[in-house]
Amino acid sequence: MINVSHSTGKERARRFYDDEDIDDKHSKTRNLPSSNSSSSRTRPSSSNTHEASIIGKKEKSHIRLFxxxxxxxxxxxxxxxxYLSNWNWKNAYIQSFAKIPKGNVISxxxxxxxANQIVTLSEELNVNQQKVQILGEKEFALKQELQKEVETNLLLQKEDKGKNNLRGNVVDERSQKLHKQILITKEWLRKHNESNHEV
Structure with a gap:
C-alpha cells in the first residue's frame, strides 16, 4: 500500500510539472509576435517615413520655386x-542683375x-531716341504748317476787310451824290416857289 501511494504521488508531481512546462510554452508562444504582425507593425512606420520624406522634398521644391x-x-x-524713371540705368542694371559680393572673382x-546685355540695352535706347527725334521733327513740321495756315487766314481776313471798306466807300460816294441831288432839287423847288409868289 505504501509503495502504491508513493508511486502515485511521484506520478502526480511529474504530471504537475509537465503541465506547467506546457503552460509556459503556450504563454511564450502567445507573447512572441508573429511574422505577419511584426511585418504589419514595421511596414507602416517605414511607409510613414517615406511619405514624410516625399512631402518634405515637395515642400522644399515649392519653397524654392516661390x-x-x-x-x-x-x-x-x-x-x-x-528704365522708365530715367535713372542711371547702367548702374541700376548692374546693381540689380549683377549683385557681386565682395571678395569674389567674376568670370x-x-x-x-x-557687356552684351548692356550693348543691347544701349542699342534699344538709341532706337527709342531716334523714334523720339523723328516724332519731334514731325511735330515741328505740323506746327509750321499750322502757323502757315493761320497766316493765310489772317491775310484772307485782311483782304475781306479791304473789300468791305472799298464797298463802303462806293456806297458813301453814291449817298453823297444823292444827297447833292436832293439839295439841288430842294434849291430848285425853293426858287420855283419864290418865282411863283412873285407872279
Missing amino acids: LIYQTVTLLVVLGIVG TRDLESM
Missing part, C-alpha cells in the same frame, strides 16, 4: 522702374554676358 519667382519678379520690376563669361 523664392525664385519672387526674385525674378523683383528684378523685373526694378529694371522697368529704373570672363559673366563679364561678356553683362
Whole structure:
C-alpha cells in the first residue's frame, strides 16, 4: 500500500510539472509576435517615413520655386522702374542683375554676358531716341504748317476787310451824290416857289 501511494504521488508531481512546462510554452508562444504582425507593425512606420520624406522634398521644391519667382519678379520690376524713371540705368542694371559680393572673382563669361546685355540695352535706347527725334521733327513740321495756315487766314481776313471798306466807300460816294441831288432839287423847288409868289 505504501509503495502504491508513493508511486502515485511521484506520478502526480511529474504530471504537475509537465503541465506547467506546457503552460509556459503556450504563454511564450502567445507573447512572441508573429511574422505577419511584426511585418504589419514595421511596414507602416517605414511607409510613414517615406511619405514624410516625399512631402518634405515637395515642400522644399515649392519653397524654392516661390523664392525664385519672387526674385525674378523683383528684378523685373526694378529694371522697368529704373528704365522708365530715367535713372542711371547702367548702374541700376548692374546693381540689380549683377549683385557681386565682395571678395569674389567674376568670370570672363559673366563679364561678356553683362557687356552684351548692356550693348543691347544701349542699342534699344538709341532706337527709342531716334523714334523720339523723328516724332519731334514731325511735330515741328505740323506746327509750321499750322502757323502757315493761320497766316493765310489772317491775310484772307485782311483782304475781306479791304473789300468791305472799298464797298463802303462806293456806297458813301453814291449817298453823297444823292444827297447833292436832293439839295439841288430842294434849291430848285425853293426858287420855283419864290418865282411863283412873285407872279
